[in-house]
Amino acid sequence: MTAPGPGRGTNSVNLRLYNERNLLQRLRRAGEASKADLARWAQLTNTAVGSIVQSLEESRLIEPAGRRQEGQRGQPAGLYRVNPEGAYGIGVRLDRTIIETVLIDLGGRIMARETHDQLLPHPDRALALVQQDVQRMIDRLDPLQRRRLTGVGLAQPYNLGAWLRELDLEADFRIWDEVDFGEMLAEATRQPVFKENDGNAAAIAELFFGIGREENDFLYVFIGAALGAGAVIGGESMRGSSGNAADLGLMPVPPSQLASAPAPERRWDILLSRASLNALTRHLRHHGIAVEGHADLEAQVQAGRPEVREWLDDCIDALVPSTRASLAVLDLPVVVIDCDIDSGLIDQLMQSLDAGLRAIAPEARQTPRIVRGSFRADAGAIGAASLPMFFSFSPRADLLRGRFHSHPHLQETANA
DSSP states (O other): OOOOOSSTTHHHHHHHHHHHHHHHHHHHHHSSEEHHHHHHHHTOOHHHHHHHHHHHHHTTSEEEEEEEOOSSSSOOEEEEEEOGGGOEEEEEEEETTEEEEEEEETTOOEEEEEEEOSOOOOHHHHHHHHHHHHHHHHHTSOHHHHTTEEEEEEEEOSSTTSOTTTTTOOOOOGGGGGSOHHHHHHHHHTSOEEEEEHHHHHHHHHHHHSGGGTOSOEEEEEESSSEEEEEEETTEEEOOTTSOTTOGGGOEEOOOOSTTSOOOSSSOEEGGGTSSHHHHHHHHHHTTOOOOSHHHHHHHHHTTOHHHHHHHHHHHHHHHHHHHHHHHHHOOSEEEEEESOOTTHHHHHHHHHHHHHHHTOOTTOOOOEEEEOSOGGGHHHHHHHHHHHHHHHSOOGGGTTTOOSSOTTOEEEOOO
16 A cells, blocks of 8 residues: 555555545444445445455455355355454643553554653653653564654643633743644654644544544544544544644633633633633632542542532533534534543533523424543544554545655654
């Protein structure tokens, strides 16, 4: 599955590459399938599918999965599945309060993890930590596996130096808005680096390894320290002109009525100031409850503290109209909800959001299906690690336009 050079025959090679990736995606969604299944789903001839399956098997991206008797006559059909050992990706998740690096295989399984639970340090210090962690991931791979490493994905919020008041953080991250950490990481690791907004990266993880196996269109919402979101339309991640499409966290909302909320500076606030775990932490601390990390937050949720319910009501009060407004523009049938913690909180968020959306559903518009995300606290890291494999193996429309070397807004760099 190598990219062709420019010139005669490029269009046909692009189409071949698109069909290979399309079959790989369909196989990933189905779990296992025969050549006849794939030909029917992709509307290709048996001969074309046979050639593509042979190529994918030779590339070790798929493997035999036994046989299935189809009907009463003839030989049992050979089945195929995605080979988890066909490719690997390393993901780096940078957030204002955590640095996390993971190694995953083509099946989405986390093989190794390194975590630094701390305020984001100076970029030079962060680079030293991440470079060391990435090298540890590479060292876990044998020589054959290293040749199947597709690169490093970097997921981080854009504008890290902004919205610190809304997130109740006493820190100065402005230096992060002046550096290109993806370029720094590529130079330090000598690996291709694929950079994305953290919300888009987590949505891509859902598309590649989670709900995307069943759904082509959904709004993804992740409640973490801030609020990340992304939109998938027609099986492709929507990015926008600056990579911030579907950035639900910046939706204008009325200021919070909670006593713990900072005094509003203007008539409208933004959603992430109310629908975030930092807002929950702020509210608990306002009531004298010590919170030092996710374990403390989960303990308060599990204990059924009234302060958690107060925050949840305030969160949903802002999240419902923001979600409805997004769906009015994007026309998506599914909303995926995930969170850095659980202990019943995700179910409460889903139920409250569903009830709130139903209560304000306009005439002639249905309420979307609310589904649970697949990865919880791992969403950002798996999202990052998904990026090199997603852009290497997904049937994106830009393949047919001959733009398969990199996404038009994607940071992809490597030292020669």
